[in-house]
Amino acid sequence: MLLRQAAPVRFALPALCLALAACGSDTAAEKGGRGQAGTPEVGYVVVQPTAVPLVTELGARTAAFQTSEVRPQVSGLIRRRLFTEGSIVKKGQTLYEIDPRLYAASAAEARASLNSAAANAEATRVRAERFKPLAAIEAVAQQDYTDAAAQARQAAAAVAQSRAQLDTAQINLRFTKVPAPITGRIGRSLSTEGALVTAGQTDPLTTISRLDPMFVDIQQSSADLLKLRRALAAGGVAPSSAAVRLKLEDGSDYGQTGTVQFTEVMVNESTGTVTLRARFPNPQGLLLPGMFVRAVFAQSVDTSAFLVPQAAVKRDPKGATTVLIVGPDNKAIERPVTATRVVGANWVITGGLKAGDKVITEGTARAKAGQPVKPVVAGSAQKFNTAPAKGDKTQPTKG
Structure with a gap:
């Protein structure tokens, strides 16, 4: 009886030892898989200074290209009115006939x-x-x-x-025949047939406006204009002759583009603004005098700015902006930068970078400042270690 009971114990011990060894090897493999995590791979772009238009959006008012108030030059009774209100009249066309x-x-x-x-x-x-x-x-x-x-x-x-x-x-x-002084759209008549008019009277008979082309008076603060002129004088910023675009009152874009004609030399004392006048074609008569619009244009071009993808720029709770660059020995370095505005999918960086810097744009979540990284050109295929550790594999058990 004793020999029969000892035999199973003798065979069970080697099996138990093998099982413990297997568990130990799996645990070691699991620890080794976690401890041997590779250097994070990141994508970078080499930045170079480029010319970036300094786009400005300002409020503006439309104004007729030409406006003429029709007044009589002799006194008398109006016998006939010879035009249709709101129509287009030609220069020299008779509008009123005085007795x-x-x-x-x-x-x-x-x-x-x-x-x-x-x-x-x-x-x-x-x-x-x-x-x-x-x-x-x-x-x-x-x-x-x-x-x-x-x-x-x-x-x-x-x-x-x-x-x-x-x-x-x-x-x-x-x-006695009152002509149209200009070609344009005539407004309503302020005098009727039979009314007595006098030479040199204050009130006009009617008003004619030429609406094609159209002027747009843009209001810019004198402080911004002074800042722009100082930037032009300091260098690094060049004047721009880019076209002006308009946003209408309903938020839609006006299809035509215009150009800035001149800038006034006087500052409005009540508003502290300077008027810039732009000229726009208006073939369909969509723009009317007195409309409020938004003018979008580039007054100058920054010739030493950097364009960096938005994904590369980080902003902390205090508003400071930073980027990660690939430094010596392929270590990530955090660099504070000055990000002024967004152009398309890029931030415009005006300070903190120099030509040739390798800015990390991909894999920024895995890269840590001061730690090694594996840099590759942005857009290259990223390699991720997705294979599970050996310890995570489930081995089927036999009953």
Whole structure:
């Protein structure tokens, strides 16, 4: 009986030892898998200074390219209105007709006066010419010839005076037809037929506006303009002639682009702003005078900025921005930078980087400042250790 019971114990001990050895080897393998984690692989880009437009978005108001207030130049009653309100009128087109009868009579009177003066001038001229040879032979007194010549010159002057009066009367007669001074869209009529108008009155009869092209008056603070001029004077920033784009009141983009025409030299004392005037084509008449718009344009170009992908830039709770770069011995180095704005998918970095720096853009979550990294060019296939440790494999047990 004793021999039969000892035999199983003798065979069970080696099996137990093998099982413990296997467990120990699996534990060691698990520890070795975790301890032998590889250096993190990161992707980098080599940054170089580039020209970046300094885009500005400012509020603006639209203004008509030309505006003309139509006023009468003679007094009288309006007989007819010869245009349709809100339509396009051409330069020189008759808009109103003022009663011309009084001015026609004045023109006729001036013409008659001219004819009378011309007849008198002819008579005095002939008389002076007759006296001239008689005075030479002393057949008449020299004083008589002198008086005749003076009368002839006076008569000629009276003819010129009468002709000027006739011209004035004819001009006033033409002014009874009020023309359009410019081509454009005419507004509503402020005077009706039968209304009495006077020369030089304050209120216009109507207003004409030329809406194609259109002016856009952009308001920029004098402080920003001063900052821009100092940057241009210091170098590193170049003036830009980029086109101006508009955002309309509903937030949509205006399809046409314009150009800045000039900048005023006076600062508005009440607002502290300077006006920049841009010119835009307006073939469809979408822009109307007085609309509020947003102007987007580049006043200058930063020639020494760096474009860094947004994923590479980190911002702490205090607002400071940093990037990781590949330093000596392939160690990650944290570098504070100055990130001013976003252009597309990149941050514009104006300080903290130099040409040739290798900025880490991929794998930033695995890279730690001061620790080694395995740098590869950004966009290369990243290698990840996804194989489970040996200790994590489940071995089937046999019953």
